Amino acid sequence: MNITELKKTANNIRKGIIEEVHAAASGHPGGSLSSADILTYLYFEEMQNIDPKDPKNPDRDRFVLSKGHAAPVLYATLAEKGFIPKEELVTLRKIGSRLQGHPDMNLVPGVDMSTGSLGQGLSTAVGMALAAKLDKKDYRVYSLLGDGEIQEGQIWEACMFAGYRKLDNLVVILDNNGLQIDGEIKKVCSPYPLDEKFLSFNFHVIHADAHDFDSLKAAFDEAKETKGMPTAIIAKSVKGKGVSFMENEVGWHGKGPNDEEYKAAMADLERIETELCQ
DSSP states (O other), X not given: OOHHHHHHHHHHHHHHHHHHHHHHTOSOHHHHHHTHHHHHHIIIIIOSSOOTTOTTOTTSOEEEESSGGGHHHHHHXXXXXXXXXXXXXXXXXXXXXXXXXXXXXXXXXXXXSOOOSTTHHHHHHXXXXXXXXXXXXXXXXXXXXXXXXXXXXXXXXXXXXXXXXXXXXEEEEXXXXXXXXXXXXXXXXXXXXXXXXXXXXXXXXXXXETTOHHHHHHHHHHHHHOOSSOEEEEEEOOTTTTSTTTTTOGGGSSOOOOHHHHHHHHHHHHHHHHHHHO
């Protein structure tokens, strides 16, 4: 895809996120919107052997959404990729729906790991990367973390192991939007300086703009070229990206828009689509 096509795809994914959380009247739009461009690049450019017709291909690259509450962005991406019908997105969090509030690998094709308890997803991603090494497989493993999530100690246990085992097939992406449910991460329990922490666990560290596809491409290309150590991409992002009244507003961490807010959000995204089509 060219840059314009990637931007259109990301915008469609953002529309899907808003459809989901509005229909559910709950969910986590802020951190889903901030990571939409990252998942767009991963699923439509970066990851290999990702096929809706063969979701369990043993040679596929793996993705683990460690910040599992951002399930709306994963579901919207899988729908855009063809794993699930787009019409199903409005069943988010409904009784009987397979689109639960956190992703379930036993229900949703394309979900490589069930996540939700913060801090645990990265450990499973590390396990997958180690398995690839032991089995002499070439697949790569990608895991998206929240910057509030990395306050969990298990994240750093996983990093210690990954760095020690030199898992250069592992890429950690940090959605660095600066906000968590209780406010600014630096005021709740500051994890800064981020780069120095990952460096101390023997990671190669790359800084990227989470909303610039050229920046993301450069970061993921550099990660592929890095040998002998895992990579951490610190992706600076905007919580609520794409919806004007949600951007950088901590209140949109975990609630769904009402009907009026839904219309306003979709109008923002329609404007973006119109601009991209010109």
